[in-house]
Amino acid sequence: MSLDDEATPGATRPxxxxxxxxxxxxxxxxxSNGDGIGDLPGVTARLxxxxxxxxxxxxxxxxxDSPNADNGYDIRDxxxxxxxxxxxxxxxxxxxxxxxxxxxxIIDLVVNHSSDEHAWFVESRKSQDNPYRDYYxxxxxxxxxxxxxxxxxxxxxxxxxxxxxxxxxxxxxxxKQPDLNWENPKVRDEVHDLMRFWLDKGVSGFxxxxxxxxxxxxxxxxxxxxxxxxxxxxxxAGPKLHDYLSEMRHEVLAHYDxxxxxxxxxxxxxxxxHMMDSRRSELDLVFNFDIVRMDxxxxxxxxxxxPRLKALYSQQDAAxxxxxxxxxxxxxxxxPRAVSHFGDDDPEWxxxxxxxxxxxxxxxxxxxFLYQGDELGMTNYPFQTLDDFDDLEVSGRWxxxxxxxxxxxxxxxxxxxxxxxxxxPMQWTDDPHGGFTLGTPWLAVNPNAAAINAxxxxxxxxxxxxxxxxxxxxxxxxxxxxxxxxEDLDPDHAQVFAYRRGEGLxxxxxxxxxxxxxxxxxHLTVEGVAFGEAVVxxxxxxLDGWTSVILAIRL
Ligand code: TEU
Ligand code: CA
Numbered sequence: 302m303s304l305d306d307e308a309t310p311g312a313t314r315p316x317x318x319x320x321x322x323x324x325x326x327x328x329x330x331x332x333s334n335g336d337g338i339g340d341l342p343g344v345t346a347r348l349x350x351x352x353x354x355x356x357x358x359x360x361x362x363x364x365x366d367s368p369n370a371d372n373g374y375d376i377r378d379x380x381x382x383x384x385x386x387x388x389x390x391x392x393x394x395x396x397x398x399x400x401x402x403x404x405x406x407i408i409d410l411v412v413n414h415s416s417d418e419h420a421w422f423v424e425s426r427k428s429q430d431n432p433y434r435d436y437y438x439x440x441x442x443x444x445x446x447x448x449x450x451x452x453x454x455x456x457x458x459x460x461x462x463x464x465x466x467x468x469x470x471x472x473x474x475x476x477k478q479p480d481l482n483w484e485n486p487k488v489r490d491e492v493h494d495l496m497r498f499w500l501d502k503g504v505s506g507f508x509x510x511x512x513x514x515x516x517x518x519x520x521x522x523x524x525x526x527x528x529x530x531x532x533x534x535x536x537x538a539g540p541k542l543h544d545y546l547s548e549m550r551h552e553v554l555a556h557y558d559x560x561x562x563x564x565x566x567x568x569x570x571x572x573x574x575h576m577m578d579s580r581r582s583e584l585d586l587v588f589n590f591d592i593v594r595m596d597x598x599x600x601x602x603x604x605x606x607x608p609r610l611k612a613l614y615s616q617q618d619a620a621x622x623x624x625x626x627x628x629x630x631x632x633x634x635x636x637p638r639a640v641s642h643f644g645d646d647d648p649e650w651x652x653x654x655x656x657x658x659x660x661x662x663x664x665x666x667x668x669x670f671l672y673q674g675d676e677l678g679m680t681n682y683p684f685q686t687l688d689d690f691d692d693l694e695v696s697g698r699w700x701x702x703x704x705x706x707x708x709x710x711x712x713x714x715x716x717x718x719x720x721x722x723x724x725x726p727m728q729w730t731d732d733p734h735g736g737f738t739l740g741t742p743w744l745a746v747n748p749n750a751a752a753i754n755a756x757x758x759x760x761x762x763x764x765x766x767x768x769x770x771x772x773x774x775x776x777x778x779x780x781x782x783x784x785x786x787x788e789d790l791d792p793d794h795a796q797v798f799a800y801r802r803g804e805g806l807x808x809x810x811x812x813x814x815x816x817x818x819x820x821x822x823x824h825l826t827v828e829g830v831a832f833g834e835a836v837v838x839x840x841x842x843x844l845d846g847w848t849s850v851i852l853a854i855r856l
Contacts, residue, residue, distance in 0.1 A: 317506075317560040317585060318626055319783050320357035320405075321663070321773050322670045326634045327364055327386055328372055329726045330673060332738035339726065339737070341382065341391040345398050350755065352402040354676060354766070355773035358560065359399060360508050362634055363409045364392065368418050370477035371455075371693055372724070374409075374510060375416040379495040396503055405505035407560055412492045413514045414478040421491075422479050429466050435485045438471040438517065439463075450523045452532060456697025471521075473514055473536060475693055483515040483545055493552045506559035509584070513537035513568050513576075515545055530599055537567030543575060546583040555582065562586040562628060570620040577625045586628050586668060589617055593636045600698055602718045607812050610643075611792050614800075618666055618787045627667030631658055632675055637722040639672070641681035645847060648752065650814060651678050653847035656768045657810050660833070660849040661798070663772045664808045666787040671769070674727055677755055678765040681722040682747050687712055691744050692721050730756040775832050775851070781806045790822060797844070806831060807852045811844040818843045821854075828853040 331343030341364065351359065363373035366381035373383060382392050399406050415422060424433035440448035440460075447460035447469050453476075460469040461476040471480045481488050496507065516539025528535050546563075554561060565573040565587040573587045592613050596605040621627045631639040639662075640646050644654030655678030662669045684690060687699060687708070695715050702711055716722075721744060728750035730736030735750030747753070758764030776782045785803020797819050798810040807825060811817050821827065821840040829837070833850035836843040844850060 315560075315585065316405075316558075317358070317668055319777075320560075320668060321355060321776070322358040322360055322407075322628075322668060323351060323354070323356040323676075324360045324362065324633055324670060324672045326362045326673055326724060328362075328743065329724050329737070331727060331729065332740065332742070335738060335740040336385070337738050337740040337742045338385045340385065341387040341395045345391070345395045348395075348398045348402055348404070352404065354770050355777065356404060356671075358405045358407060358505070360407050360562075360670070361409065363411055365411075368416055368477065370416065370475055374411050375414070375475070375478045376411050377416040377418045378420075379415075380498055393502070400503065405560070406503075407506040407508055407562070408499060408504050409510055410492075410496065410507035410512075411510040412481060412495075413511045414472065414474060414480045417477045417479050421481075425479075426463050426465065426470070429468065435482055436488050436491075437479050438482050439466070439468040440471070440521070441467075442469055449521050450529070451521070452524075452529060453697070455693050456699075456701045471517075473511070475697065480517075481515070483541070484517075489545065489548065493549065496549075496553045500553070500557045500559065506554075506557075506561050506585075508588075509561060509563040511566050512546070512563040512584075513539075513542055513566065513572070515539070516541040531567075533567030534569070535567075537565075537572070542572075543581075543583060546576065547581070550582040560585055562588060565589050570616065574620050574622065574625050577621070579624045579626075586626060588628050588630065588633075588670075591617070593631065593633075593642070597718065600702070600714065602714050605643075607795055607798060608793055611789050611798060614665060614787075615789050615792065621667070627665075628670050629662050629665040629667040630670040630672070631662060632672045632723055633670070634672070634723050635720050637718055638679055638681045639675050640678050641717070641722065645814065646680040648749070650847050651680060651753070652763075652765050654678075655765045657812065657847055657849045659765065659769045660772060660808065660851075661810055663769075663776050664782055664802060664806075664851065666785070666802065669776075672723065674723075676766050676769040677728060677753055677758055679725075679728055679753055680747065680749060681717070682725045682745070684712070684716045684719070684721070687715065689745070690715060690719060690721050692719060692724070695719050695721070728754040730754050772832065779806065790825075794819075801825070801854070804856060805853060807854045808849070809835065809842060809844060809852065810849045811847060814846040816843060816845045821852075824856065826855040828855055 328339045330339040331347055332339050333342035364386050365376045366378035366383050367373045367375050382389050396406055421433050421436045424431050425437045447458045451459035453459040455475045459473055462469050472478050514536045561584040563584045576583050577587050596603045617627050639658050640655045644658050725744055726737035726742050726746045728735040731751040731754055734742050735746040758766035781803030788801040790799040796813040797817055801807050819842050831851045831853040835850035
């Protein structure tokens with residue numbers, strides 16, 4: 302690993318630029334005690350699996366005490382482990398197991414809002430002069446209704462009237478997720494303290510949930526009709542975001558060796574670059590959602606094209622510039638399965654296309670974030686009715702749309718884009734419930750677990766899992782992939798994604814079932830196949846349907 306960081310020669314290259322991160326959604330990873338809910342001992346039981354895959358960092362979705370209105374993104378106690386997931390001793394054992402295997406752990410920091418069952422909110426709602434009142438955002442109503450026309454992401458107004466004190470409180474998400482008031486220095490101090498609590502236990506950083514939203518618009522004016530179509534761009538443009546993040550860096554993060562990655566939901570590319578610029582003291586990485594949301598209009602799924610995907614990668618790479626660094630991902634717990642969204646989940650093609658997508662994630666410029674199950678090519682779930690879902694985003698949005706949209710249209714949309722597609726339990730074996738639980742799973746396991754599961758793939762050299770493991774190892778040994786610059790060789794081609802990485806590699810991905818014979822530009826000399834499979838004759842490379850190859854080249 303080179304020691305110099307290309308951005309600031311002489312500075313050591315941060316470890317997270319070379320790391321491969323794997324997101325664990327603990328509720329759906331492995332159930333160790335038969336209650337149908339994944340838990341921390343389940344994660345510990347699979348650390349050898351993650352080490353064998355070659356994972357450097359685990360991002361753990363919220364493990365904190367929560368009533369689970371939003372599956373843990375509604376925290377009731379930031380210093381307690383959710384009882385469903387186990388105990389603090391289980392957390393410590395999991396972290397020790399990761400450390401012993403040379404892995405790091407980053408946890409989810411959900412501090413734009415808490416649960417309405419958090420002690421702070423229980424106090425805050427008691428009276429208008431309670432010492433905790435200003436931990437949240439309370440306002441008088443206007444004209445007999447909410448203080449403004451903000452709409453919640455999970456349906457209904459973003460304000461709920463608290464009868465006891467006659468005021469409304471703000472919640473960008475569910476009513477059980479009241480927004481914290483970051484204007485209040487006591488709130489910021491509380492957050493800094495809880496961050497130190499986990500960092501002092503040995504955690505290596507945080508993924509920061511909707512962090513751009515913590516600074517609210519002064520005066521909270523109404524949204525215009527245009528703004529209401531995508532309120533996140535207003536919510537993320539508060540005037541004090543960068544002040545709060547700089548303070549967090551100064552007060553907490555600067556005193557530890559950490560990785561911080563912020564959800565850039567609602568940020569413009571410039572604001573995102575601002576947040577991750579290594580010359581500033583804010584965060585290290587951001588999740589830019591332009592790609593995973595390129596075929597979403599409001600709530601509706603639209604369509605995407607490969608040239609559009611390529612343009613977004615080039616835009617993100619340019620926006621990062623010499624002082625930024627991107628994350629590379631195609632899925633997470635909020636998005637459909639990568640192979641169903643961007644690949645081809647027909648049983649005949651699913652493995653091949655999953656390998657192509659994992660090649661994209663692991664060879665693009667930036668830090669790759671794999672989502673649990675994508676190393677197997679797990680697919681979307683065949684939801685039949687709205688009752689099959691267990692996501693307040695699906696139910697809340699349906700309450701908004703009923704009467705304006707047919708149930709058939711809404712169901713079709715939820716089937717393709719609903720978050721539960723990524724939350725069905727991990728498929729470990731072809732045993733009942735995919736070997737995830739000996740009980741009844743909290744969310745049904747995909748019936749294709751018999752065909753797509755880790756045990757079957759562990760024994761097959763041609764499996765998605767083997768390909769992913771081998772490519773992670775290849776990437777670790779390649780300075781071009783970890784540090785090299787990025788050049789899209791053919792932005793307009795509708796089926797082939799071909800790009801140069803550094804001085805010595807070209808990656809080619811065939812995003813279709815038809816074989817393609819592709820001629821590389823004449824400024825490149827192909828020296829041979831470095832990874833994958835393709836027929837190479839001079840600069841003509843033939844890729845079978847849904848295959849990818851990494852070529853050794855000379856400029
Ligand atoms: O998600 C915020 C966010 O980006 C989601 O609103 C996402 O865009 C939407 O669900 C896509 O359909 C974060 C967490 O990742 C999510 O799980 C939580 O529900 C949300 O914040 C509130 O904490
Ligand atoms: Ca369990």
